[in-house]
Amino acid sequence: MTKGNDMTKKIGFTSIFLLGINGIIGSGIFLLPGKLYQDMAVSSLLVILFTSFMVLMIALCYAELASRYSEDGAAWLYVYKAFGKFSGFEVGLSIWFLSVTILAAETSAFLTTLQGVMPALKDPMIYNLVGIGILVLLFIANLFGTLIMKVLNNISSATKLAIIILFIVVGLFFVRPENLNIILPAGTHTFSTVFTDFAKALSVIFYAFIGFSFLPVAAAKMDNPKRNIPLALVTVILTSTVLYGLITFVCIGILGTSLSGETLPAAMAFKQIWGGxxxxxxxxxxxxxIGGLAISFAFDAPVIASSMAEKELLPSCFLKKNKYGAPYISSIVTFAFAIILVVSGDFMYLISLSVFISFLHNVPSILAMMKLRKKGGDTGFKVPLGYTVPILALVSSAYLLTGFTFQIVAVGLLILVIGAIIYWIQNKVKKRINAS
Structure with missing residues (x-):
């Protein structure tokens, strides 16, 4: 009887799959086809396929790690088990900051989309004020627990799938074959330029898949996570690839060269079909x-910081909760950082920063998988072909690195330096407390 009750509290495979789809599909699927076409024209479809392959290689490493442990934590937990507390702390900090950056990026995407019907938002001052207002409202909603967040998240999930299906089914009838003739942009003829532009496009579209690494975070709340998480990771990535590919294909087929650099490609494509x-x-x-994904990360980001405090990786004040069970100190710090990011960078800057920060915890996770495999132990899922998959994941991640600007790399590395300083200070404080 107890076993049955425990099972009813767990998240089954279907729910894990839908959770993964909702956590991955956000602004990227609607806003990035124009930027992709600008960099790679029709070959942007190949960029999506390559990105999917790359993400799948990384996700398979996560899948093996998830099948080894049923605890919450995902990347932080895996790196901690393989390389110790400091490495786990740095990865945990990068995951928290990634969730804050995605919250800021989705807020920026919301504002960018809103500009399509409210041109006044193109004024930087108005843009920043509205962005701050949105984040303040999300912060207030977050303080009242999970109920509001869950209701809004469910509404956004259903709306998202309905819009995607409508766009693909209707749009396919209006694709013009002559719009599919430009394989590469003008001036992109040498191997060097293709190599560079492909990497730039890859560093953009990777954002559209970035949420996959958050799927194993709540492993302890899932039914049979050692089997279901690996299966869900693979099926979610393949499903997302099909949807991304079809939406980009429809946008190219309807808009042609006018798609290049278009800020709201999906909306402009449908304008060609049904007007205003x-x-x-x-x-x-x-x-x-987009609002739904922002709401999701508005709830998750403070929880990540709070969970790190439970493991004594952040100060204990991050554990403090109000009467609704919301970690209010974590929320204050999280939303303060999100506001700074929204007012200091646009959507494209924020997604590039997000992708680089994901690199900072994906690579250690891949290395953790390789080290833990050498140690042996029970795994419900083992990546085939020996170490071929993790090596491919590392090589493709190194290629991804070539698509970032110096500024993005500098900001990402600064986060690691700040993390090291925080870790050192915390250890000093603990030693003094223990000595007294």
Whole structure:
């Protein structure tokens, strides 16, 4: 009887799959086809396939690690088990900051989409004020626990899937074959330029898959995580690849060269079909979808910081909760950082920063998988072909690194330096407390 009750409290495979889909599909699927086309024209479809392959290689490493441990934590836990507390702390800090950066990026994406019907938001001052206002509202909602967040998240999930299906099914009838003739942009003819532009496009579209690494975070709350998480990771990535590929194909097929650099490609494509009515339908769907992902990370980011405090990786004040069970100190710090990011960088800057920060915990996780495999132990899932998959994941991650600007790399490395300083200070304080 007890076993049955425990099982009802666990998240089954279908729910894990839907959780993964909702955590991955956000602004990227609606806003990035224009930037991809600008960099690689019709070959942007190949970029999506390569990114999917790369993400799948990384996800398979996560899958083996997830099948080894049923505890919450994902990347932080895996690196901690393999390389110790300091490495685990740095990875945990990068995951928390990644969730804050995604919250800021999705807020920026919401504002960018809103500009399509409210041009006044193109004024930097108005943009920043509205962005701050949105984050303050999310902060207030977060203080009242999970109920509001769950309701809004469920609405956004259903709306997101409905808009995607509508866009693909209707849009495929309006694809013009002549719009698919430009394989590469003008001036992209040498191997060197293709290599560089492909990396730039890769560093953009990777953001559209970035949420996969958060799926194993709540492993302890899932039914049979050693089997279901690996299966869910693979199926979620393959499903997302199909959806991304079809949406990009439809955008190219309808808009052709006018897609290049388009800020709201999906909305503009539907405007070609149904005029202002079609444009507004997509805009509304995008706002609900992007807003839902922002809400999800507004809830998750403070929880990540709080969970790190439970492991004594952050100060104990991050554990403090109000009467609704919300970690209010974690929320204050999280939203303060998110506000700084929103007012200091646009959507494209924030997604590049997000992708680089994900690199900072994906690579250690891949290395952790390789080290832990050498130690042996029970795994419900083992990546085939020996170490071929993790090596491919590392090589493709190194290639991804070539697509970032110096500024993005500098900010990412600064986070690691700040983390090391925080870790050192905390250890000093603990030693003094123990000595007294």
């Amino acid at each position: 009515f079609g444009y507004n339908i997509i805009i509304i769907g995008m706002l609900v979808s």
